[in-house]
Each structure stands twice: as C-alpha cells, then as structure tokens.
Amino acid sequence: SLPPPPPLPPHGDFLRLARAHYLRHRVPGPRGGLRHTLVRHGLHRTFRALRLAAAVRRRAGRAAVKLARALRGRALRLHYRVQLRLPLRADRAVFTAAFGRGDPGALEEAFRTYAPHVRTAWIGHPEQQQAVPPGPRRLRPGSAACWTALARSKYLVHDTVLDRGLRKRRGQVVVQTRRGTPLKHMGLDLQERPAAARDTDFGELLREVDRWDHVLSGNRHSTLTWERVLPGRYTTLEHGAPRNDVLQRATTADVTRLRESLGIPEGAVAILYAPTFRDHHRTQRPALDLERILRRLGPRFVVLARPHPAHGGSLGSGGRIIDVGGHPDVASLCLASDALLTDYSSIMFDYANLDRPIVVHTADLEAYEAVRGTYFDLRACPPGAVARTEDELIDIFATGHWRGSRSAQLRAAFRERFCPYDDGRAAERVVRRVVLGETELPPVIPLAERKPVPSACARSPLATVPQPSAPAPVTESH
Known part of the structure; x- marks a missing residue:
C-alpha cells in the first residue's frame, strides 16, 4: 500500500511557501486573479480576511435562503387559511396525476365536454407540462394559485396522495381514481410485506382515505380489493376506467x-x-x-x-x-x-x-x-x-x-x-354521476359488441x- 501523504503545513507557512514559488517561477500576478496577486505580494492577512468574508457571505446566503423559504411557507399557509374562509366555488375543479395523464386527464376532458360550466385546472411541475392536457389552466404545486384552487374548488380529482396540509372542506368532492387494476398487494395488505411497504405510514394512509368521496373501479375484482385494503366511507363508482376510453374511440x-x-x-x-x-x-x-x-x-x-x-x-x-x-x-x-x-x-x-x-x-x-x-x-x-x-x-x-x-x-x-x-364511456358516466347528479347512466356496451x-x-x-x-x-x- 502507498504511504500516507505528508500533513499539510499551517496556513501561514503555506502562504509563505506559495509566495516563494510565485517569485521563483515568475508567475504573473494580474492574470491569476485577486487571490493570486495577494499571495504573490505576501499580503497574507488581507488574503485571510477575504476568505473569511467569503465564508461569511456563503453562510449568510444560506441562512437568507432558509429564512426566505420559511417566510414563504408561513405566508402560503396564511394565504390558504384565508382562502378556506371564502366561499367554495361550485364551478371549479382541480386535477392532478402522479404519472402522465391517466384517469384524471380523461376525466378533465369529460368535465369540459359534459359539464362545460365547470372551469378546470391541472396541478403539475413544469417538467411535467408535456403530459398536461391542453385544456385546463396550469398550476405549479405549492404556489399561491395552487393553494387557492385547492381551497375553493368543489371538485378535487387525483390518482396520487394529496398534500398533508390540505384540509377538506364541507361541500368539497374528492374523487380518487387509483392507477389500475390491482394484481400486486396494495394498501393495508402491505403491512405484511415490509420490503414493499418500506416507510409507509399506514395511519396517514387511512387519514388520506377518509378524505375520499368516490373511488373509481373498472371491475368487480378492483371494487372488492380497494374496499378491503383501503377501507373508508367513500362510494365506489364501478363504471370503468376513464383512461381506457381512448382505446375504444381510436x-x-x-x-x-x-x-x-x-x-x-x-x-x-x-x-x-x-x-x-x-x-x-x-x-x-x-x-x-x-x-x-x-x-x-x-x-x-x-x-x-x-x-x-x-x-x-x-x-x-x-x-x-x-x-x-x-x-x-x-x-x-x-x-x-x-x-x-x-x-x-x-x-x-x-x-x-x-x-x-x-x-x-x-x-x-x-x-x-x-x-x-x-x-x-x-x-x-x-x-x-x-x-x-x-x-x-x-x-x-x-x-x-x-x-x-x-x-x-x-x-x-x-x-x-x-x-x-371499459366501453369508451366510463368518463362520461363518472361526470354524469358525480357532477350532474344523474342516476340513469348510459348503458354499458357488451364486450361482444365492442370493436x-x-x-x-x-x-x-x-x-x-x-x-x-x-x-x-x-x-x-x-
């Protein structure tokens, strides 16, 4: 193995040694910058003072950024509490999806088609903009506009987990679409699967479920599974998967x-x-x-x-x-x-x-x-x-x-x-049921008749x- 490197000399000795090398090898000063010029001329105290000032500026900058974030967070929380006291808007709906458009994207399109009186907005990071449907207003997560929409929109449609700071208001309708028919274990069944559950907080999971009003299901298997592994007071809408409507219409x-x-x-x-x-x-x-x-x-x-x-x-x-x-x-x-x-x-x-x-x-x-x-x-x-x-x-x-x-x-x-x-009209049935309050929904086209x-x-x-x-x-x- 190689011998350990020799210890570095004290800072003052290092600067004196560096100045000697500058003079011996005729290193030009101005082109090396201010610090090189100070070393070349032996201005060690000035050099150390500048280094200390730079370190103080960096620490102050980090502290300022941290303080600004904290102040912004407090301001947003105050803004959200104010918005919660304002009237709920029955003609507003907010959508978001974890990956791509999914069911929320298909439902957003159906909202504009079958309930055009409802104005829609989509929450997504800028890097996800290519996945955002072209119709809704775009909102950045964590922005004041986003918290306003979450506080005052009647309909919240998503396939992910809502922000823990979100407070569901009386009169709000939360539609959880899920992200597919479950083959692998989900929800409370993961309590017996530590490698898959990882750091899942099951108490927080159930508190999230308590905010749901409707859960979408594409088949009886999904209905029975979700109601068992994600127990709650929600209503299951067994109308098909809106994301698959396009597969029948293409x-x-x-x-x-x-x-x-x-x-x-x-x-x-x-x-x-x-x-x-x-x-x-x-x-x-x-x-x-x-x-x-x-x-x-x-x-x-x-x-x-x-x-x-x-x-x-x-x-x-x-x-x-x-x-x-x-x-x-x-x-x-x-x-x-x-x-x-x-x-x-x-x-x-x-x-x-x-x-x-x-x-x-x-x-x-x-x-x-x-x-x-x-x-x-x-x-x-x-x-x-x-x-x-x-x-x-x-x-x-x-x-x-x-x-x-x-x-x-x-x-x-x-x-x-x-x-x-999944006959191409799943999203329509969901909108007619949840938004328009209809009970007589379009009949399902039998499998044999789908083309x-x-x-x-x-x-x-x-x-x-x-x-x-x-x-x-x-x-x-x-």
Missing part, C-alpha cells in the same frame, strides 16, 4: 399517425415491452436481453421499451429498440403496438381492452409473490401466452403462438373478467410473418 388513422410519430417502420411488428417495478431490487435492471430477442426474431420485429415510471432510466435504445420511457401517454403506446410484453404490470388489464395479443414473462414470479404478493395466480388465468424463460419467450413469438387460437381464448376470458365496463381498432399488423396483408426455424412450441399456460 381510429385506424390514429394508429397510423402514432406509429409514424414513434418511428415504427411500415410493416413491422411492434412489441410494447412494459415491465413493472420490483421492490426487492436495489437497481431496476432489465430482466430481458432485448437485443438478443430481436436478433433471434428477425428484422420484422421492433420493441417499444417502456420502463415503469418509478424506475426511470431506459431499457435500451438504438436499432430496433425504441425508447419510449419519456412518452407522456401510455395509451398512445398501446394503440401503436401490435402486442404487449409484460410481467406483472397492471398495464395488461388496460391493454386487454384492445383485444390484441399479450405475452407474460414470469421468470421471477415466485420471488415477486414472496416480496410483494399477488391477488391471483397469473399463470393459472393469464391474458395470453406465458413464458418462464427468455428462450420460451422467443419461441412464443417465433412460432406465432403469441397470436394463436389458445392465446385468443385466454385473452377472451381475461377480458370478460377484468374489462366489463376496438385493430393493430397495424392485423390489418397488414403480411400478417403471417415468416420466421426462422425455432424449437418446439412451449406450453402457453400452466
């Missing part, structure tokens, strides 16, 4: 436009790869070698790589891997793709509404169930073909089983169970994709 022209905007080559089979977050991994490393998969499948396939929003980063890009991690609208990615490849992500419940192939990769299912827990056996009732390994996954796509008759049968059963109300737009691959005359020889097909479900 047209062939929309699909073509979206594929062109993403750079998907004409005639290619686009696989949307959207894995979920793993609580037991310190780093969210990719579970699949996408480049190897694409080499085996041939040039007709491309992958839209979409990491979980909590993951961030990228699952890869370049060549036939298109990084769509920063895309603000996951519904657009679903429409642009020909098939979904996922593991345990709730995106499978939304994607099933398109009636397009879904392939599930379950290599670490046992570990995932042990850490997070699941509400049903995904391998027993999957939305399509199931692969336990990467090689099985390649075989499923190479042999065509990803869109075979068995996969279609599994998907049909899955849709019947989890997509009963979601087909994928570009399904419409192509080259729908039967020639593939290289592959091993024997694997079993699609277990």
Whole structure:
C-alpha cells in the first residue's frame, strides 16, 4: 500500500511557501486573479480576511435562503387559511396525476365536454407540462394559485396522495381514481410485506382515505380489493376506467399517425415491452436481453421499451429498440403496438381492452409473490401466452403462438373478467354521476359488441410473418 501523504503545513507557512514559488517561477500576478496577486505580494492577512468574508457571505446566503423559504411557507399557509374562509366555488375543479395523464386527464376532458360550466385546472411541475392536457389552466404545486384552487374548488380529482396540509372542506368532492387494476398487494395488505411497504405510514394512509368521496373501479375484482385494503366511507363508482376510453374511440388513422410519430417502420411488428417495478431490487435492471430477442426474431420485429415510471432510466435504445420511457401517454403506446410484453404490470388489464395479443414473462414470479404478493395466480388465468424463460419467450413469438387460437381464448376470458365496463364511456358516466347528479347512466356496451381498432399488423396483408426455424412450441399456460 502507498504511504500516507505528508500533513499539510499551517496556513501561514503555506502562504509563505506559495509566495516563494510565485517569485521563483515568475508567475504573473494580474492574470491569476485577486487571490493570486495577494499571495504573490505576501499580503497574507488581507488574503485571510477575504476568505473569511467569503465564508461569511456563503453562510449568510444560506441562512437568507432558509429564512426566505420559511417566510414563504408561513405566508402560503396564511394565504390558504384565508382562502378556506371564502366561499367554495361550485364551478371549479382541480386535477392532478402522479404519472402522465391517466384517469384524471380523461376525466378533465369529460368535465369540459359534459359539464362545460365547470372551469378546470391541472396541478403539475413544469417538467411535467408535456403530459398536461391542453385544456385546463396550469398550476405549479405549492404556489399561491395552487393553494387557492385547492381551497375553493368543489371538485378535487387525483390518482396520487394529496398534500398533508390540505384540509377538506364541507361541500368539497374528492374523487380518487387509483392507477389500475390491482394484481400486486396494495394498501393495508402491505403491512405484511415490509420490503414493499418500506416507510409507509399506514395511519396517514387511512387519514388520506377518509378524505375520499368516490373511488373509481373498472371491475368487480378492483371494487372488492380497494374496499378491503383501503377501507373508508367513500362510494365506489364501478363504471370503468376513464383512461381506457381512448382505446375504444381510436381510429385506424390514429394508429397510423402514432406509429409514424414513434418511428415504427411500415410493416413491422411492434412489441410494447412494459415491465413493472420490483421492490426487492436495489437497481431496476432489465430482466430481458432485448437485443438478443430481436436478433433471434428477425428484422420484422421492433420493441417499444417502456420502463415503469418509478424506475426511470431506459431499457435500451438504438436499432430496433425504441425508447419510449419519456412518452407522456401510455395509451398512445398501446394503440401503436401490435402486442404487449409484460410481467406483472397492471398495464395488461388496460391493454386487454384492445383485444390484441399479450405475452407474460414470469421468470421471477415466485420471488415477486414472496416480496410483494399477488391477488391471483397469473399463470393459472393469464391474458395470453406465458413464458418462464427468455428462450420460451422467443419461441412464443417465433412460432406465432403469441397470436394463436389458445392465446385468443385466454385473452377472451381475461377480458370478460377484468374489462366489463371499459366501453369508451366510463368518463362520461363518472361526470354524469358525480357532477350532474344523474342516476340513469348510459348503458354499458357488451364486450361482444365492442370493436376496438385493430393493430397495424392485423390489418397488414403480411400478417403471417415468416420466421426462422425455432424449437418446439412451449406450453402457453400452466
């Protein structure tokens, strides 16, 4: 090992030594700045005084910033208390979402369509502006305008956790949309899953639930789960998921436009790869070698790589891997793709509404169930073909089983169970019920009568994709 470095000389000795080096090597003073000039001329006391003054300025600056923040916080709290004493505005609604637009975005659009007398606002950070719907007024979190809207708007619609300082007023209506059909354990069930719960304050969670008036649900499974793991006095609105309305309304022209905007080559089979977050991994490393998969499948396939929003980063890009991690609208990615490849992500419940192939990769299912827990056996009732390994996954796509008759049968059963109300009018039903007070709501279109737009691959005359020889097909479900 290397010997330890010699100790630094005292400050005065250091400055004298530095001055000697300046003179010996004829270092020009003015070009070195004020401090170098002071050292060159031996003005050590002045040098130390300037250093002390700079340190005092830095400390004073930090203290001033801290004081300014504290004063601003107090001023905002006072402003909020004043706003709480002013009349509630029945014609105001505030929306916010954790990732992208989600259900709050779809409901904001429905508010403007079916309740145009209500003025809408959207709370979001500046870096999230690309995900904000184009219609509502934009509010920055923590601003005076934001606290005014939260204090005086009748309707608060969100899929996240509201600010702890928020006080729900008499007459306010809070709509919690949630963020998908639950496969993994949620709410109070996480008390038995410390790795997944982390630092969750369950008391604070229940106090948050007490502020909800309505919780949206897309199916009976979600209703029973939310009411058990998030118990409260709210009313469950089992009307479907508003975020999925666009999947029923989209047209062939929309699909073509979206594929062109993403750079998907004409005639290619686009696989949307959207894995979920793993609580037991310190780093969210990719579970699949996408480049190897694409080499085996041939040039007709491309992958839209979409990491979980909590993951961030990228699952890869370049060549036939298109990084769509920063895309603000996951519904657009679903429409642009020909098939979904996922593991345990709730995106499978939304994607099933398109009636397009879904392939599930379950290599670490046992570990995932042990850490997070699941509400049903995904391998027993999957939305399509199931692969336990990467090689099985390649075989499923190479042999065509990803869109075979068995996969279609599994998907049909899955849709019947989890997509009963997603007919394109979910947001309308919610607005008519919550805002307009209607009890006679638009009837749900039966699954058999829904006609979601087909994928570009399904419409192509080259729908039967020639593939290289592959091993024997694997079993699609277990």
